[in-house]
Amino acid sequence: MKLPLLVAILSIAMPAAALAGPASDAVKFFYVPEVKFEADAQYRERFTEPVTKLFDLNDQATKKNPDQVACIDFDPGLDAQDFDQKTLSKTLKLEEKIDGDSAEVTASFDLFPEGDDAGREMHWTLKKIDGKWKIADIASKTSDWTLSKLECVAGQDPE
Numbered sequence: 001m002k003l004p005l006l007v008a009i010l011s012i013a014m015p016a017a018a019l020a021g022p023a024s025d026a027v028k029f030f031y032v033p034e035v036k037f038e039a040d041a042q043y044r045e046r047f048t049e050p051v052t053k054l055f056d057l058n059d060q061a062t063k064k065n066p067d068q069v070a071c072i073d074f075d076p077g078l079d080a081q082d083f084d085q086k087t088l089s090k091t092l093k094l095e096e097k098i099d100g101d102s103a104e105v106t107a108s109f110d111l112f113p114e115g116d117d118a119g120r121e122m123h124w125t126l127k128k129i130d131g132k133w134k135i136a137d138i139a140s141k142t143s144d145w146t147l148s149k150l151e152c153v154a155g156q157d158p159e
Contacts, residue, residue: 023103024094026133027124030077031107032089038138039072048127048134050148057152071152079120079140083111087118101128 026046030036036043039055047055054071061070074081078088091110096103103126112118125137139146 021096021098023098023126023133024096024105026126026135027077027105027107028092028094031092031109034085035075035078035083035088038076038135046135048129048136051135051137054148054150054152061152071150076138076147077107077122077124078111079122079143079145080111084113087111087113102126103128103133 029046030038030043038047039058041055041059044052044055058071061068075083088109088111091108093108094105095108096105105124105126107120107122107124109120110118111120119142121141123139123141124135125139126133127136128134137146137148
């Protein structure tokens with residue numbers, strides 16, 4: 001009788017354990033305890049191609065026209081500019097799927113306590129490089145865009 005109970009407990013506990021892990025931790029860093037701007041140069045080592053190419057173009061645009069908003073004029077991890085940190089932290093859910101040295105992490109959360117447009121679903125693509133999970137791309141399922149596919153010419157907004 002003890003073995004079936006153990007199997008039942010593990011079958012319930014295992015799915016919850018699969019929702020979090022090292023790939024999710026790499027994404028969680030950008031949401032809590034406070035939101036961090038992914039394109040900021042101080043976080044560049046957490047990324048890899050293809051998004052690093054867009055970030056480099058964004059850096060060039062910022063240097064060329066320091067008084068203007070560069071190519072990335074929103075927070076890619078939020079698919080927004082404005083948010084309430086308390087609401088985001090409380091509603092953030094991460095789910096990861098790992099396949100060898102590749103991972104997909106889905107982040108779902110609310111930007112604000114209420115509002116029809118408050119919910120977001122973001123898909124983060126990661127690659128394991130030298131034993132560390134690095135972010136290769138971010139896509140918004142809410143607004144249907146992929147960061148690496150945004151065009152950026154130094155001094156212009158992405159198209």
